[in-house]
Amino acid sequence: MADSVLTTKPSIDSILARAARLASDYLSENKNRDRLVVDWLPPGKLREKLGLKLPKEGRGLEAAFTDAQSFLKRSVRTGHPYFLNQLYTGSDPAALLGEWIASLANASMYTYEVAPVFTLLEEELVRKMGKMAGWEDCEGIFNPGGSISNLMAVLAARNAAFPHAKQRGLLAEDRPVLFCSEEAHYSVPRAASVAGIGIDAARKVPVDSIGRMRPDALASMIQKALADGFKPFMVSATCGTTMPGAFDPLEELADLCEEHKLWLHADAAFGGSVLFSKKHRNLMDGVERTNSLSWNPHKTMGVPLSCSALLLPEKGQLKATNALDADYLFHDTAEAYCDRGDMTIQCGRRVDVLKLWLSWQSHGDEGYRRRVERAFDLTASGRDLLKLRDSFELVREPEGCTLLFRFLPPSLREQERDEAWNEKLERANITLRERLKHEGRIMLNYASLDGLATLRLVLTHPDLTVEDLRFILDEMERAGANL
Helix, strand or coil: CHHHCCCCHHHHHHHHHHHHHHHHHHHHHHCCCCCCCCCCCCHHHHHHHHCCCCCCCCCCHHHHHHHHHHHHHHCCCCCCCCEECCCCCCCCHHHHHHHHHHHHHCCCCCCCCCCHHHHHHHHHHHHHHHHHCCCCCCEEEEECCHHHHHHHHHHHHHHHHCCCHHHHCCCCCCCEEEEEECCCCCHHHHHHHHCCCCHHHEEEECECCCCCECHHHHHHHHHHHHHCCCEEEEEEEEECCCCCCCECCHHHHHHHHHHHCCEEEEEECCCHHHHHCCCCHHHHCCHHHCCEEEECCCCCCCCCCCCEEEEECCCCHHHHHHCCCCCCCCCCCCCHHHCCHHHCCCCCCCCCHHHHHHHHHHHHHHHHHHHHHHHHHHHHHHHHHHHCCCCEEECCCCCCCEEEEEECCHHHCCCCCCHHHHHHHHHHHHHHHHHHHHHCCCEEEEEEECCEEEEEEECCCCCCCHHHHHHHHHHHHHHCCCC
16 A cells, blocks of 8 residues: 555645645744754664664555654754854745755756756756856856865866876876865865875965965965975865855955966855845955856755855866766767766766756845845844953954854953963853753854864844844853853
8 A cells, every 4th residue: 555655646635735734834833933943862862762763564654754743853943043053044935846846856967858947947047157257158067065066176177287187097297286275165175185186285275364365375385386396276265164254365366376377266155145246246356267166055045955056167178077978878869968967977966956946036136135135234233242242252253144253151251361261261162052052942053263162153044133143142141151
């Protein structure tokens, strides 16, 4: 019976209606600020509560609904306004519809033959996003996350500088190096490892007080690498760094890259959406001079994970880097010029463009502009609120849509700031973050910055308000009062 339950229309209607109710209840509860972001349990207790065992005999569809409800109950509500933990948040209805329809269609994005509609949607989205970056004609591909987009940019840059590497691998005399900032995403040095260049060959350039790569330091490091017999081939700039949300100065970096004939990549996974805003677009001035651009609509644009685009202004580079002409998949048909599978390192590739397409149709350029500018305005308000309270210390002036700060416990505010004080401050901030996580009302993140644990609030949720920020700071003061 379980195997044939979807064979009749009444049963399909019943199942989908029930699934829709489940989704509707879950999404509506995300709006309830009294609802916990997570009902936290440690791994052992959560495993016991869920009863995680796979059966020998199927349990039927009813068990699937029971499990789905149980799993949602115990999962983190990433669409909740108080989920400030990561660079993604929100639950866009049109995009969720696209995710659902993509699963129903169950297409793979390698050929026009099996994904005709979605192939054309991807072409149009690439064209639109490239035009926003200043390119009248470009190529691009959607990937499962910004890490893969950055990896493919490194591969394309390597192929341009060392074309023999695709067939023969890197040679001993090649000695390639690339440059990224000290606060670049970890996917860049990891991409260097995957590409056979090595993590040590991803040279980290110092940043300024905001967190932006310093062009003067880059210039010196390029000269030093050349003098030491290395071959610089790429600079990976960041537009919206993971912690402070800083934007590297693309114009100045482009000047250096043109001088030394280096590939300039813009990792705008987080910050790419500023291109919607005339008010903030200047943060990416010079993007039209880059050789590649990664941009994640699943971040500030609120599209569900994962949705990441890699864009390049010059057509043909992705195929030159990745094509292997598998004749069981790619055929000499009239529509073969639309096939996209040879542009990527993947074979099977899920449809990540439909959710973005439907969301864009729903919001339009102006809707996204308002969302981006609202996030910047909220960040400015949050900065002002932090500075009014003795309990907090702003660590970096925000350039993007994140706030970096530390909580100053009452016990430390009047003490001398020395190494022991720093150690106590670090423990206090990590303890505070863990307390908030276990309480489940607020989720925020931290990382080491300038040698100390630093708290981070990502302020891109479209429903987040200044009043919410006041509540969040109040809760942090309450939870940390005895530290």
